[in-house]
Amino acid sequence: MHLTKFSDYALRVLMLAAAKDGERLTIEDTATVFGISQGHLKKVVLAMSRAGFLRGIKGRTGGYALALPPDEINLGAVLRITETEFSMFECVQNGGVCPIVGPCRLPAIGRKAVAAFLATFDQVTLADVALPKSAFALPDLDDGQVASGAKPKPASPLG
Numbered sequence: 001m002h003l004t005k006f007s008d009y010a011l012r013v014l015m016l017a018a019a020k021d022g023e024r025l026t027i028e029d030t031a032t033v034f035g036i037s038q039g040h041l042k043k044v045v046l047a048m049s050r051a052g053f054l055r056g057i058k059g060r061t062g063g064y065a066l067a068l069p070p071d072e073i074n075l076g077a078v079l080r081i082t083e084t085e086f087s088m089f090e091c092v093q094n095g096g097v098c099p100i101v102g103p104c105r106l107p108a109i110g111r112k113a114v115a116a117f118l119a120t121f122d123q124v125t126l127a128d129v130a131l132p133k134s135a136f137a138l139p140d141l142d143d144g145q146v147a148s149g150a151k152p153k154p155a156s157p158l159g
Contacts, residue, residue, distance in 0.1 A: 001117050007082040009036060009044045014053060018070040018130040024063040033136055051081050070130050076122035086114045
């Protein structure tokens, strides 16, 4: 199984939001942390917001944050939203034609494998994979400032 970049980004965004523990995040800061385009992140954050996992914060100092506690966000549910195609074999993807004549058993085995894969993620919540804030290279901004135009706090002379 191979997850799409969309799923990968969604899981990363949720993990970062869990690390921030309710604090506001911006698309700009998240793009910087993960080195991914703001355009992709906007789509991910919108999908996670529509699903009820994130909440948007409107206004000039807007952004996003978790909408639920991490232990209420099931990773299997996230993947069911972010993954649109779980077919393992080309013959069942997009109406593909199989060169094997007769009833092939591979698609049924593939469906069983996907079910086992998702069942594993169904047992995991965001709280189970959450990391501390220190695990992320987060921009150090003054409270209430947005990333664009914000000035970082000066580094401590003590390191």
